[in-house]
Amino acid sequence: MDLNADLGEGFGVWRLGDDEALLGIVTSANVACGFHAGDAPTMRRICEWAADRGVAVGAQVAYRDLAGFGRRRIEYDPSELRDEIIYQIAALDGFCRLQDEKVRYVKPHGALYHAATTDVRQASAVVAAVADYDRSLPVLCQPASALATCAAQSGLRVVGEGFADRAYQADGTLVPRGQPGALVSDVDAVVERAVRLALVGEVVAIDSSVVECPVESLCVHGDTPGAVDLAQRVRSALEMSGVRLAPFVPLR
Amino acid sequence: MDLNADLGEGFGVWRLGDDEALLGIVTSANVACGFHAGDAPTMRRICEWAADRGVAVGAQVAYRDLAGFGRRRIEYDPSELRDEIIYQIAALDGFCRLQDEKVRYVKPHGALYHAATTDVRQASAVVAAVADYDRSLPVLCQPASALATCAAQSGLRVVGEGFADRAYQADGTLVPRGQPGALVSDVDAVVERAVRLALVGEVVAIDSSVVECPVESLCVHGDTPGAVDLAQRVRSALEMSGVRLAPFVPLR
């Protein structure tokens, strides 16, 4: 099982989350590439730290929207979106190269992540970018999503991820943020759900039904108060349950 | 002898110069990487065209300054400048990769080009970026400059370039823009100077002295009225004088 988190999401003087602490916990780092957040010195530093610790680096690609942190949907021309994603993957790859490493996977950020769940045009743009740049790169995304389908159809490896701190609907999709119960805030519940997702590949949905949810990675968050502690507790519980934690791609 | 020009210097809806026409004339394309100009679809398109025509692609790296087109000096922290240059080279490399090609050289743009002529800190930042990213990449710059010295000391290949449409001082440096006579506007004079630079490696300075100026590349401009015609005339004159035109780096 893999643990992933969003990292490097500051910009210039502004910081968000505790990148260094999280790099001691996760096995995969979704690194911001400068479009919704992220600057060159931070990208370099995280790639150094990740290489030192055997953490896989993935490109957290996003809309060009620093002011909105990539969280508001933009109606891109698909070919422009594709090319902007290639630009971001390649820029991050440059800093991996300095560590004799490479970008290991691609994960869309924020509004692009959500758009690619249902919008085939935007999902296809993500897939086209990865296919153009490096067909061997897996796409990290929600299992039941347009992006997962589209990537699989194009022959890309799809890595499904689960969220222990988000409520699920009976069909395996997430309860949208803003709806009651969308977030699981009880720490013990989050930890328990993480272990069940990792060991059994299932989760209890908001209607109490048990949903199959086969995931290869669990996403932990880093930018909320207590986030690092929670991530550490999830990791410890997984290890104590006998779950072996490792990136979903073998590193050099 | 190589002919280079700045290309891809639009941004979004805005265009500058006739990229496609120039790609039929030059042997090396200094492609804007998104910091002073340049967007992902344009970078992709130029890399495609360049690969089709056997034109070498270089990274035209610049300060992060779209509003100033990279033409105003910025007092960067050197390590940040270095990392932003790596980011730009790598991003462009991603589009070269789509053509089974790679970035072939690095040339600083605008105010960074000028700063690196005399400022050792900024020159060193450019050199550090290239050395970190790919030590095999030549640096295209003015022969008598801090950047040329600094790159040579670090073991990088230095490719000197000449300007047929700029006046030189007796010490081999350019007459600064804004001073009388800084620009050579007579077309025949420009063509003649280009041929002499290419064949003999010398130029007549503004004080009428003859200056040695051993260059491997001549820079032609693309964003002024009549620029494409002038570039074509320079190319034709060079060919008729028996100068063989080719990139200064062998392509695959």
Place this chain on the structure above:
Amino acid sequence: MDLNADLGEGFGVWRLGDDEALLGIVTSANVACGFHAGDAPTMRRICEWAADRGVAVGAQVAYRDLAGFGRRRIEYDPSELRDEIIYQIAALDGFCRLQDEKVRYVKPHGALYHAATTDVRQASAVVAAVADYDRSLPVLCQPASALATCAAQSGLRVVGEGFADRAYQADGTLVPRGQPGALVSDVDAVVERAVRLALVGEVVAIDSSVVECPVESLCVHGDTPGAVDLAQRVRSALEMSGVRLAPFVPLR
């Protein structure tokens, strides 16, 4: 009758259209405010020229999207959109103030213009911005639109505009760009439609029905080849038909 055009839509070194020529033709200038295009020196210069020529200055407010020229829809939080519109109106007002003038009206640009035609949330954000900043400012928009309705309900003056070079549907809305016949390219037809809109307030729709279209302003475009000539022909034809051209707001 008023003639309006988009002006000041360059950014830094990049130019778009012939601002000075258009300022000799139109009676109202929709000035870009820096979010989709427009820089401070250009805003200042256009406000000077406009004041000299008795042309009314309006704020052409837009999404924050230089890379997309404000042409791709963004799902803004409405209160953030409202505040960004206030920011833009106020910034332009600063340059009007230098001429003892003021912003005279507000017109949304590009994707915001289109969104506000049907999307009540975004239309309301535009209206809230104007109502907050200066309730006396008219909103220049399409007559049959969510924005027109919403602005009228809030007690703002609505100024309807017509497009002589766009095809209309029978219900008074425009044929969407991209559909066959959406653009009227025949110059004589454009001129004739302009005169009919101005004199009679009606237009022949794409299904040959005659549609009532009471407008106080006609929009001419400035960024296409031949645009200035066409605008001049429209103006001349209107004047020869006895239409008095003047801004829809009295200037000082």
Place this chain on the structure above:
Amino acid sequence: MDLNADLGEGFGVWRLGDDEALLGIVTSANVACGFHAGDAPTMRRICEWAADRGVAVGAQVAYRDLAGFGRRRIEYDPSELRDEIIYQIAALDGFCRLQDEKVRYVKPHGALYHAATTDVRQASAVVAAVADYDRSLPVLCQPASALATCAAQSGLRVVGEGFADRAYQADGTLVPRGQPGALVSDVDAVVERAVRLALVGEVVAIDSSVVECPVESLCVHGDTPGAVDLAQRVRSALEMSGVRLAPFVPLR
């Protein structure tokens, strides 16, 4: 005596300092205007809070440099710098207007503040912007500086400010950051220096000489750990010493 602090220096999702706490302490708020930091919703909110509390709002004008937080010097064309400053003042004025208030003064930020201390070209650009926009606005700056001289010569009101937490040289200028002893970190010493500056208008320089330093405002910082507590202690000490705290401009 006035107490001023930099406020609103976040951008989008990123925050810096505790704006609300500082607004309960200071009498003047230097509000970021979107060029080095600051977004429209934050500008609006701070103007609301400031109006509620009788805090004067000043425009904290800066270079266009979000990535560098306005802290690196840029060689602007002076007329462009002037116009960009006007743009910023005017944009902030729009949010003051919503409170029936107005921008009350102008203070340059970061590298522009430092450049304007000695560089007459950039100092003149700041002065020209204020003179063009509203000659009644005071300039808040260092007493012994090119900007103070230049503003006074142009007939603008100059408001000198002091820094209780910075070391001074015998000539009344600050010890540059990075030199030993540049920062006064002992809280009691800072408080004592603030009181002496306010009551007597003098400060003990780094060479132990006593320097006259007639100031109308003291700058407190908000973005370092413990900053709010220190600002509160300075305020309390000033009040207990009988110093009346009020903006240096009368509000409506």
